[in-house]
Amino acid sequence: MRDTKTTRPPAPETTADREIRAANKRKILKAASEVFAAKGFDGARIAEIASVAELPKANVYYYYATKEDLYSATFAPLLEEWDSALRILKVETEPAVALRAYVEAKLRLGRKNPLEARLFANEVVRGGTFLSAADRAHIAQSTAASIEVLEAWMAAKKIRKIDARHFLFMLWASTQFYADYEPIVNAVLQVKKLTAVHYEQALECIVSTVLAGVLLD
Structure with missing residues (x-):
């Protein structure tokens, strides 16, 4: 039946x-x-x-x-937010405005996600084992788009001729330092925890130094 x-x-x-x-x-x-x-x-x-x-x-x-899946998932949102910050750099925006907004966004993300930022930094130090080929390709592609913006500004004589790749590395290093090495920053500033005031001071210092170096007189 x-x-x-x-x-x-x-x-x-x-x-x-x-x-x-x-x-x-x-x-x-x-x-x-x-x-x-x-x-x-x-x-x-x-x-x-x-x-x-x-x-x-x-x-x-x-x-x-798997633990590997979870590990990769922990820094995936951070990569997406960094992508979003890079998209602030647009050819049609004046360099001084765009660069200030980008530095501000990167500092804000580091303050918002310090653990994720340190985790990603540790992963890179380990050799980027869990960064997939797709992740690496995506990072290269999004960075290439920002390089094109910087080179367009150079061609329009809005900023000095610089190596756009190393310029971006410098911006990443200066903005990530506060999250990745917070204990050192706290020790030097003699504070227990960074506040909005400290991040505002960092913003003004980084932006004024960067703009003084790249903007044409």
């Missing part, structure tokens, strides 16, 4: 379901950033990440199949 039972389709995901999933992923990524930043990839354990996130270990594996 043929079985006439039918399998019920899964219930459609509700708005509440999506909100729960999003909240769980945020908790996991925040906890992962803390643990990976403190202990590195090899020293981190999924059980500890789950404990910090206050979720069952099984929940972590539900969203991220």
Whole structure:
């Protein structure tokens, strides 16, 4: 006799379901950033990440199949935000305005995501093992677009002739230093924690130095 039972389709995901999933992923990524930043990839354990996130270990594996997947996911949002900051540099915007806005955005992102910034820096120091070929290609492509903007400004005689690649490296180094090496910055400034005032001072110093060096008289 043929079985006439039918399998019920899964219930459609509700708005509440999506909100729960999003909240769980945020908790996991925040906890992962803390643990990976403190202990590195090899020293981190999924059980500890789950404990910090206050979720069952099984929940972590539900969203991220492996520790490698979770590790890569922790700095993916940061790369997206850095991309967004680079898009501030546009040919039609005056260099002084665009460069100030870019430096301000990078400093703000470092202050907002210090753990993720340090985690990414540590990953690069480790050799970028978990940066996929697609990640590397994307970074090169987005950087190339910014180089084109800088070279267009040079051609229009809006800024001095410089090596655009090394200019971007310099901007990245100066703006990331405050997040990546915060304990050193705190020690030199003799403060326990950087405030908005310190970041404003950094902004003015970096921007005035950069503009003095690249703007044509």
